[in-house]
Structure formats: C-alpha cells, structure tokens
Amino acid sequence: MAVYTEVTDEDLDAFVADYDLGSVLSCKGIAEGVENSNFLLVTERGPHILTLYEKRTKREDLPFFLGLLEHLSTRGIACPLPVAARDGVALRELCGRPAVIVTFLSGQWPRRAQPVHCAEVGAALARVHLAAADFTLTRPNALGLAGWRELYAKCRHRADEVRPGLSAELGAELEHLGPRWPADLPAGVIHADLFPDNVFFRGEELTGLIDFYFACNDALAYDLAIGLNAWCFEADGAFNATKARAMLTGYRKVRPLSAREVAALPLLCRGSAIRFLLTRLYDWLNHPEGAFVRPKDPLEYRRKLRFHQGVRGPGDYGLDMEG
Amino acid sequence: MAVYTEVTDEDLDAFVADYDLGSVLSCKGIAEGVENSNFLLVTERGPHILTLYEKRTKREDLPFFLGLLEHLSTRGIACPLPVAARDGVALRELCGRPAVIVTFLSGQWPRRAQPVHCAEVGAALARVHLAAADFTLTRPNALGLAGWRELYAKCRHRADEVRPGLSAELGAELEHLGPRWPADLPAGVIHADLFPDNVFFRGEELTGLIDFYFACNDALAYDLAIGLNAWCFEADGAFNATKARAMLTGYRKVRPLSAREVAALPLLCRGSAIRFLLTRLYDWLNHPEGAFVRPKDPLEYRRKLRFHQGVRGPGDYGLDMEG
Numbered sequence: 001m002a003v004y005t006e007v008t009d010e011d012l013d014a015f016v017a018d019y020d021l022g023s024v025l026s027c028k029g030i031a032e033g034v035e036n037s038n039f040l041l042v043t044e045r046g047p048h049i050l051t052l053y054e055k056r057t058k059r060e061d062l063p064f065f066l067g068l069l070e071h072l073s074t075r076g077i078a079c080p081l082p083v084a085a086r087d088g089v090a091l092r093e094l095c096g097r098p099a100v101i102v103t104f105l106s107g108q109w110p111r112r113a114q115p116v117h118c119a120e121v122g123a124a125l126a127r128v129h130l131a132a133a134d135f136t137l138t139r140p141n142a143l144g145l146a147g148w149r150e151l152y153a154k155c156r157h158r159a160d161e162v163r164p165g166l167s168a169e170l171g172a173e174l175e176h177l178g179p180r181w182p183a184d185l186p187a188g189v190i191h192a193d194l195f196p197d198n199v200f201f202r203g204e205e206l207t208g209l210i211d212f213y214f215a216c217n218d219a220l221a222y223d224l225a226i227g228l229n230a231w232c233f234e235a236d237g238a239f240n241a242t243k244a245r246a247m248l249t250g251y252r253k254v255r256p257l258s259a260r261e262v263a264a265l266p267l268l269c270r271g272s273a274i275r276f277l278l279t280r281l282y283d284w285l286n287h288p289e290g291a292f293v294r295p296k297d298p299l300e301y302r303r304k305l306r307f308h309q310g311v312r313g314p315g316d317y318g319l320d321m322e323g
Numbered sequence: 324m325a326v327y328t329e330v331t332d333e334d335l336d337a338f339v340a341d342y343d344l345g346s347v348l349s350c351k352g353i354a355e356g357v358e359n360s361n362f363l364l365v366t367e368r369g370p371h372i373l374t375l376y377e378k379r380t381k382r383e384d385l386p387f388f389l390g391l392l393e394h395l396s397t398r399g400i401a402c403p404l405p406v407a408a409r410d411g412v413a414l415r416e417l418c419g420r421p422a423v424i425v426t427f428l429s430g431q432w433p434r435r436a437q438p439v440h441c442a443e444v445g446a447a448l449a450r451v452h453l454a455a456a457d458f459t460l461t462r463p464n465a466l467g468l469a470g471w472r473e474l475y476a477k478c479r480h481r482a483d484e485v486r487p488g489l490s491a492e493l494g495a496e497l498e499h500l501g502p503r504w505p506a507d508l509p510a511g512v513i514h515a516d517l518f519p520d521n522v523f524f525r526g527e528e529l530t531g532l533i534d535f536y537f538a539c540n541d542a543l544a545y546d547l548a549i550g551l552n553a554w555c556f557e558a559d560g561a562f563n564a565t566k567a568r569a570m571l572t573g574y575r576k577v578r579p580l581s582a583r584e585v586a587a588l589p590l591l592c593r594g595s596a597i598r599f600l601l602t603r604l605y606d607w608l609n610h611p612e613g614a615f616v617r618p619k620d621p622l623e624y625r626r627k628l629r630f631h632q633g634v635r636g637p638g639d640y641g642l643d644m645e646g
Contacts, residue, residue, distance in 0.1 A: 008435055031351075111330075
C-alpha cells in the first residue's frame, strides 16, 4: 500500500495543465505497489495512472523503463504507455520527484490464480521477450549473482534473527550456484518481477502487464523461473505442477525453449528463489519502525528454494522434453 | 491508507452482477480513509466507490448513514449516493462484510486550505444542517460527554506515557466541561468529522462532502466547533482567525447562529478538542504492532484545547456578535 509523496491540488493542476488531458476531476492514491507512489488520476479525458518515482527507482534507469513501455506498446503488448505532455516529453517532475502519466489498463489482478491464468502469463511473458528483441537500450540486472552476493554480505550477520541456520543455508546455496550459474542462455529484456499483482485479467483474458521497474537484460528463461516461483506455489507452500505445466506450455507455444534452457530450469528457479529470499530478508532486517509497508515474509522463499533444491530434473515442473 | 479486506475478482464480479452497472473494468484500493476499506470501482457505467465496512462501523448504524446520504442527495447536497442493486437494496454483503457502492464525486481535498475553502465548508455545513432537518432517523452521539468519560477511564492510567501530566490535564478539563456543557442548543443531524480530507474541491468550488460515518444527532453549533478545530489551525499550531471568520461567516449566511450558540462556541471548541484528543490518545495507546495505519498525534489536539481554554470569548474566533 503505497503513497509516499503527498501532492497538493495546486501542484497537480499545474502539472496536468502541461498535457492535453483537460482538467483534473479526481486524483486518489492507490493502495497497491511498494516501490513508487501511484495515483488514479481522472481527468476530462478519462482515467490515467500517475506515478511518482521514489528513491528506490533510480532516475538514470527511467529512460530504459519508459522507452521499454513505449516499445512494447507499439508492438501490441498490453502495458502502460507513457503519455507525453504537449512538448512531447513524458518524463517530468512533480513535487521534486520524477513523475509520469501512463495509460489506464482495465482488469484486476487475480487473487486466486488458476492454471488458465498461468498459461496466459506464460504466453504473455514469451510475447514480451519476442517484442523486446529489437529494443536498443539495455540495463544490466542489478539483482543477478553479484547482487545476491552483495545482499548476502549485508545480511549474513543478522539472517539468523529471522530463522536460526538461515545464514549458513544462504551461504551454501550461493556457493552451489556460483560455479554452475548458466552464462550463455538466450538473453534479452526480461520483466523480472511478474507477480500476480502485476498482471491484470478480465475473467480468463489477460488485459495488461504492469510494473516494469525491475526490467533488465538477462537470460529469458530466468524470467520464466521467476514466474514459476511467483505463480505456481499454493498458500500452504505446495508446488502446483499443473500450474507450472500450464505456464511453461503457454510460453513455449509463443517462444520455444531450447534444450539447454529446459535443462537449466531447476538451477534458474533456485536462483530466482534466492533472489527474492535475499531482497525480502534485507527489507525485513532493515524495515523502518512505523513504516507504512509491511515487509513480505522472506521464509516463503526459503520453502520455495528448498523445493527446487529437491527436484530431480525439469520434468518435475510438468515439462515434457520435446521442446 | 486503508484497505483491510482483500476482495477476489470472482467475488467482486458476482457482487457487481447484481447491479445495473455492466461488468467490472477495474477495482483499486484507495490509500485514504482509516475506518473502512474503499475501492475505486470502474465498471462499464463509469467510476463508483465501493466501501466495505470494517469492525469500527457498527452494522446497526448503517441504515442511518445510508439513509442520510440518500436524504441529503435528494436535497441537493453533493455527497455520495448509495446505488441500489436490481432488487432495490443498496446495503449488501461482500467478503463477509456489509458493503455498498456509492456514486463517485469529482474533486480533490485541499492539501493547503485557504480562507475561501473555509467559507465554502461553513456554508456547506449549514446546508447539511438545514437539509437534514426533516430526516426521520436518529443516532445518538457516541462520542459526546459520556463517551469522553468512558474513553478517559480507559486511557487515564497510561495517558502520561504520551506526555507527563496529560492524564491530570484531561481529568481537569472533563471536570470543567461536565457541569457547563450546553444541553439545550438547537440540535439536529451533524457530520461530526468534517476534516479537510472529507471535503472535495475543484479550485475554489466545493464539489462534495464524504465520510458521514460519524454523523449523529447533537448540537448543530458543535459541528462548527469541530470544523474550526479541523480547518483553522496552521501546521505550526497557530490559530488562523481569518479562516475561522470565513468559516463562521459562510455558515451564518446560510443558517444564522443564535446568540446562545455564539456564546457557547468557546466551550463547544473545547469539547471538540478533547473529543479528538481522547480518540487519538486511545488509538495511540492501543495501536496494534505492525498495523498499516499510522496513528494520528494526540498532542496536536492538546495544543488546540489549550488555545480554546485561553480565549476571552467568541470574538477571538473572528466573530462579530450581530448574528
């Protein structure tokens, strides 16, 4: 639930006056998202989303993110399109923060994802990967192996406050992944954070993908591993192979996976699990007293990591090996 | 910032299907309000507000609140109008909670209130008082003198945790107010919570009043005392007599104040100050660990109380005595 910056109506009116959007009818903070301040802005031209970028989103990354949204939109991906003001510029400033107005997407994120949703998400992820293939800007993944090691160095001395033994477990996993992490899989722009609350549906129809603010260049199959972790475990921690099969099948119908990508999946899933385990652990340990946002449980991802450590091979994800 | 109940898309679709609103396009939790869960619900018929009533709003009070909104709407007050489903019933159930869809009001609440806003708020308050005069349901004010005493009994032993001496100060004020509290002023339905975030404007034009969930029967001038406390102090604690004069003048143009109401104002302001001081103190002391909502500072109202204790008479509120 996130609105970090308070926007006065005078500031907002002046800001919106630079656009061809008519006057402001309403602007309400949205109680979703944890990184930036989001508002549902209704003007005489209808609803839009106003985002103010808070500290965690780096200013120098914004051209990549906004350029990517524009690139994907023009290629038919249902994602927010940055709206340019009359001077042609979309990235502006409001209340001392970088700010942008983007188009409004209908739909709601699925609170109880079904296999049919997972199939759609897999297909959408593949379409993003294909559509971004000719996007010219790049952004390294700050939360890859080197980033995990940095986070681990910052958390290792306090990780056992969350659960005894956690620090050693993380250290051992990083030692396992280091020499084995695949460096030469097909790569490109990945979403890197496609959790259920970032995908809108109307019924079974996917109507939009949002929150591209972790997008970066990395192995395409790693994005799928993030998706498997985000969508295919039940609330009780059980892995749902039916959902995983649906997601992988949906993906492969749009973009076939190579044998090396399939073989790498268990390792990629372990990497994706430790990535969210580490960021959640860091947030848990560094959660400011009295902050609005309740930190997410890091141990959820320890359970997922342990599942992936135990799989016998890609077949455990419901995959047949025929490509 | 408040969304306490998570609504699944399936539950929401089924809920909205009972209305003549078409299908759901979007539903986003609003990061405002502290008592109930509010969502901006966009359907094929446009935007509405969906409210789920949480525990603090009593189920048996809802017919009063919803009936009042309907009564005021039909008399031209810009307030949310409960929307009836196809069976004619507006108060329904969603996710085990009483739930209602109300009309959407344009405008934004003024982050920096000016005297012109205060004048409009005064006039609007008077229009509400007149429009509600023939509303037949009644609801006693649970946060009147007896309610303050109950709250004080619950907080007195811990009040000094917030500021040494606070408990004695509250006790002395209640002893002062008890025998002097006016029992026979013109009474009727009051809003009882008309803070800036409950009043929408477009520029200088008032476009709506919301959040009638403390409305009750009490002295009409007490509502004005609540408004003076809510609108006419600056962030540094200073009383702004220009704003107070604007609010009182705005009110009196619509509904003249009797000499007894004017004379009672300092006492009513003290009562209003201790009411918010006590509820904030109670929330502060009973704030659940890790809750979403940051409790409001009770001491803001101690400063206001002390101001009202020091006034020489109604003239200090910028009032001339001619009615």
